[in-house]
Amino acid sequence: MKLIGNYTSPYVRKISVIMLEKGITFEFINESPWHDESQVPQYNPLGKVPALVVKPDEVWYDSALIADYLDQLEIAPALLPSDRLASLKVRQIEVLADGVCDAALVIVRHQMLPPEQQSESELLRQRNKIQRGLDALEKHAAQREWLNGESLTLADIATACTIGYLNFRRVVPNWCVARPSLVKLAEKMFQRESFARTVPPSA
Ligand SMILES: N[C@@H](CCC(=O)N[C@@H](CS)C(=O)NCC(=O)O)C(=O)O
Numbered sequence: 001m002k003l004i005g006n007y008t009s010p011y012v013r014k015i016s017v018i019m020l021e022k023g024i025t026f027e028f029i030n031e032s033p034w035h036d037e038s039q040v041p042q043y044n045p046l047g048k049v050p051a052l053v054v055k056p057d058e059v060w061y062d063s064a065l066i067a068d069y070l071d072q073l074e075i076a077p078a079l080l081p082s083d084r085l086a087s088l089k090v091r092q093i094e095v096l097a098d099g100v101c102d103a104a105l106v107i108v109r110h111q112m113l114p115p116e117q118q119s120e121s122e123l124l125r126q127r128n129k130i131q132r133g134l135d136a137l138e139k140h141a142a143q144r145e146w147l148n149g150e151s152l153t154l155a156d157i158a159t160a161c162t163i164g165y166l167n168f169r170r171v172v173p174n175w176c177v178a179r180p181s182l183v184k185l186a187e188k189m190f191q192r193e194s195f196a197r198t199v200p201p202s203a
Contacts, residue, residue: 001019001025001026001052001053001054002026002027002052002053003015003016003019003026003027003028003029003050003052004029004039004043004049004051004053005028005031005049005051006030006031006049007198008168008201009049009050010101010161010162010164011049011161013164013165013200014050014067014158014161015050016194016198017157017192017194017195017198018067018070018079018154018157019070020193020197020198021077021079021194022075022076022077022079023075024073024075031049033047033048033049043059044059044061048061048062050063052066052070063098064091064095067080067094067154067158077152079152079157080153080154081149081153086149089148090147090148090149090155091155093140093148093155093158094154094155096133096137097137097155097158097159097161097162099129099133100130100133100134100162101161101165103126103127103129103130104126104166104169104171104172106122106126107127107169108169110123110126111123127172130166131172134172134182135179137162137182138179138182140155141159141182141184141185142181147185156189157189159182159185159186160186160189160195163175164190164195164199165200168200
């Protein structure tokens with residue numbers, strides 16, 4: 001399999017972590033989606049990373065869908081419960097974590113605009129999404145050792161990738177204030193080899 005993307009992307013990191021956790025061998029094709037000459041649209045018409053090439057005529061894109069694809073290969077450890085409702089609950093947390101990343105990414109891109117084109121109200125709107133999303137994740141994290149059950153799931157991986165991205169881009173640097181359960185979860189996740197091997201390169 002070939003994973004198309006770069007490690008500055010939290011969504012690409014999520015997929016790399018999943019494959020490392022499952023011991024799936026893959027070739028990493030380092031491609032930025034942001035250049036005019038980017039090869040990414042040849043894999044994903046939407047021009048976004050990650051994309052996962054299984055065969056020349058079988059390419060998956062959107063990290064949530066790729067995660068689902070990888071889990072249905074039934075390579076241990078399972079990161080989604082087999083019960084459909086329980087699985088949706090894990091994926092709901094993944095959507096929450098990814099949504100926080102989406103807002104953080106909007107902020108990062110917005111801050112690259114010339115100052116006169118930046119809007120404080122838009123930045124505030126996105127920061128509020130991040131704060132509400134993190135509050136909801138903190139509530140989940142406070143309930144148990146893992147976000148949704150007795151063992152590691154996709155919810156923990158997606159949440160840790162999101163926190164890694166907030167740290168990397170220094171978006172909402174005080175995110176950890178009054179969120180002790182998320183801090184604990186992030187510290188635990190960052191010790192895993194899969195996370196140590198996918199640290200974003202310095203910007
Ligand atoms: N929902 C998508 C989001 C992917 C995404 O936004 N990736 C960014 C990089 S972090 C990207 O490729 N952006 C390029 C663009 O929007 O043109 C996923 O989970 O895969």
